[in-house]
Amino acid sequence: PDPKLLAKAQARLDCLTKPQGSLGRLEEVAARYVMMTGELKPAIPRGVVFTFAADHGVTKEGVSAYPREVTPQMVLNFLRGGAGVNVLARHAGVGVRVVDIGVDHDFGTLPDLISKKVMRGTRNLLVEPAMTRAEAEQSVLIGVELATQAAQEGIGLIGTGDMGIGNTTPSAAITAVMTGRPVSDVTGRGTGIDDAGHARKVAVIQQALDLHRPDRSDALDVLAKVGGLDIGGLVGLILGAAAARVPVVLDGFIAGAAALIAVGLQPRCREYLIASHRSVERGHAAIFDHLGVRPLLDLDLRLGEGTGACLGMSLVCAALKIYTEMATFGEAGVSEKA
Template identity: 55%
Template sequence: MLLEKTIGEVGMLHERPMAEARERLDSLIKPPGSLGRLEELAIQLAGITGNPRPVVGDRVIIIMAGDHGVVAEGVSVAPQEITHQQLPAFLNGVAGIGVLGRLAGARLVVVDVGVAVPVDYPGVLNRKVRPGTGNIARGPAMTREEAVRAVEVGIEVVQEEIDRGATLVGLGDMGIGNTTPSSAIAAALGGFDPGEVTGRGTLVNDEVLQRKIEVVSRALEVNRPDPADPLDVLAKVGGLEIGGLAGVILGAAARRVPVVIDGFITTAAAMVAVALQPRAREFLIPSHLSGERGHRLILEHLGLVPMLHLNMRLGEGTGAALAMHLVEAACRIINQMASFSEAGLTALDGEKILK
């Protein structure tokens, strides 16, 4: 099936282009390593693309949307209808991701993979697997077959975008209540206590936060997801948009296209993707540290270090959009800065002086 085929197509980073990129960066008119993470990012991009002088062309942010039956447990102060109401605002460019995506020069692809109601809005891709998940506090979110299908939706969508020319992919999410299943996924796959990885989501108060922690604990007790089987975890305590995002990661990695993850939700999706195929981790670019409790822990679990610390917690792909500027900067450094020899400079004891 498509999922198994895609998992098998995810390769390793190309070592020789990485070495060539590192050599190039060390030759530029600066102290070696002085541009820090930008240099590391350029080397990673060389390994992903196989090009020692990587460039960024067409960029896309894929936003997966889905609803969650667990909102019936009172885990969110926002009503569920906001999920579908926000989608036109994304495409019209007036939501946060609309503004920041436009600034980044990225087109937005909005996908209904599991919104609870029919979405009839021009531009929204209808790839609905089912109208929302089940209530994970009382039973599984979806069947295993539906979980697989959600992941495959992500694979199909991203590979269609790559066929259209996308060279950089960002992840975004929309789904009222989705911090609760994301926390359950984090607890199941990362071995964390629910209290460590369950945060406030949409500004819930202390009472609702405690309820969320109890709901996540109950979901794990009721469903008993197998941490050795990421599809079991996704099916039992996950979300349709989370599965779709995991598929985007796998589909892009299989085509050797870098993926910029956003905040807590998309990083939970990355946990699923990396559990399915550990090599997918090397294709991930962590954008920022979310203000959501638990994000730091799951980033550390994946061995990823975020580039931005802005205390953002909106989701939608906003952090990914901002980080695309840094990806572009890394490419420009390696391609547009001159080496000592190209600039007619020489280095002596670490000092740059004119010949």
Template identity: 50%
Template sequence: MTAADAEQPPVTAADAQLPPVTAADAEQPPVTAADAQLPPVTAADAEQPPVAAPGAQLAEALAAIRPADEQAMAAARDHQARLTKPAGSLGALEELSVRLAGLAGVCPPPLPTPATVAVFAGDHGVHAQGVTPWPQEVTAQMVANFVAGGAVVNTFARQAGADVMVVDVGVALPLHGGATLLDANVRRGTADLSVGPALTRDEALAAVEVGVGVARALVASGAKCLLTGDMGIANTTPAAALIAVFTGSDPAAATGRGTGIDDAMLAHKVDVVRRALALHSPDPADPLGVLAAVGGLEHAALTGFVLGAAAERVPVIVDGVIAASAALAAAAFAPGAVAAMVAGHRSAEPGASVALAHLGLEPLLDLGMRLGEGSGAALALPVVQAAVRVLHEVATFDAAGVSEK
């Protein structure tokens, strides 16, 4: 960052109404206040309804989440049975298409394109406990890399034809990204969850609502599929704590090597999670309280993002262990939200498999990946799209004049 950068206006939550950032945007000059071309504020604006009270977006999302439509699912199964292929020959793709029909309430469901990866970034006070060898400033540096289009998730998203949106919900260092970064920073990193609550309830709620708002804005701008992404040095530690709470699993089963730590650091990391859970005794029936006690700002925002997708009846592809921990929190808020979730891949982080099993989700890919960022979700996107396209485009036996057995 240069001195000139500090003079630029920060991106605010209102910018969530803008279309998501594409790879081509990285080559464009930064958007200035003049570019917005918004009309000036007038006295009449004072008559507009007040901004929604804290919690209103979450409450609206929860009220909008409905169970899967059984009639649409039955129609999808019937249609699959009449397509020119042996019944069941497409394996998991068939059930996926049925689930997405149930989510949309229609068969065939809308094609899940265009799609956007939302990468939520935040820092963690538990970093001070030595749970990772990576310095905390890498979070901000990687955000800059995402904005520039140079990270793995950018590459995979370009391959899949998806856009990438980067959201600062809790990065410790100041950032400047112009139009390519949404500034929704709730606080500059969490507190150390092993010595006190990571967040206040109000902060956790604010982060959840950032995620809900981003999901709603992306769908309003035309997105038909949302993908979870994350960035935060030390964020696998709160993820492990969340998974242990919501699944009732032992912290050792929920805690992995993250960025590749050795056995000694892994044992220490498990101990940190145990101490945090003993300190807080979080109640899984109070998901907001759990997020506040042992979560992260990106975990809370991803929770809201998943809930927002479910409320809009749009599929959300869950990436790795961070997203899986947030998916558990979303399901604790609203069990019906699981209908919108698609497990993109099986992360090498053990907690991810624990979380997905608890949610009843079978991952589409199993490549031994543990990067995060939304990388696995981006790789899975074409598979999700193919599953739906089958219902739209494959001919039936009658239409094709093909004899059945």
């Protein structure tokens, strides 16, 4: 991205009938969108949220409040349009694409499901690496492919979504490794485990890190050993979108962990990230600090699926409408600052 475009976009924003800078973060988002895409007169983009679904072998260790079969059940709920992400995507005027990248269930043929299953869930990271390096790479390439395809279709805004019972455990493991923070500082309660469950989750992650010693300078190693297929898909989605100059709106904690890996693989993709919201999940703040991004919303969300991304995408579109639809001082015959 060319920083000169940021200044050019801000110059246009400063001609609009409002005190300079008075639309705050909406102006920032609009200017960044212009810089990311290189479009000085952007159209309001078509947006799509990709919700990657996968299972996690570590659920055997009792790290989640919900049973594993909820992953495929929720996939079916997404396809019927009854989940939170469907409702908020309709509200925001964006599409939802559901990707089976590793659910432990045979869905047969479902017309609206994007079937890209690498395997039926990861292995239990407490006792062995979650994935081989090749499996991790495959999950990333699926994400890259989907983003590239979307960009070719003219999708101008991509949101991240995820569904995988247990996936805050690999996300916390990744966050601990990539940010260097202690496990207990970045491990939260996911869908709502109690104190004993939380203590177990922290212990499981610590043991896994001690066992596998993932190498933070090799982000794919981290993804393979303590990550997940859903997270791998998101990593690729981010990389593919950035490569096509399509801005990516991150959902919550899982998306944040994927962003840490993506930035580890290719630091320049950071420029294409827009953080939709600050999740309740402990550890999310550490990700923002590390990435140097500031979320748009803080609504105590912790659902995932892409729900926060939808709200963020709506704000991005609002920002672009400000940029393109507002009258200038000259057009409106309004006097400027004295």
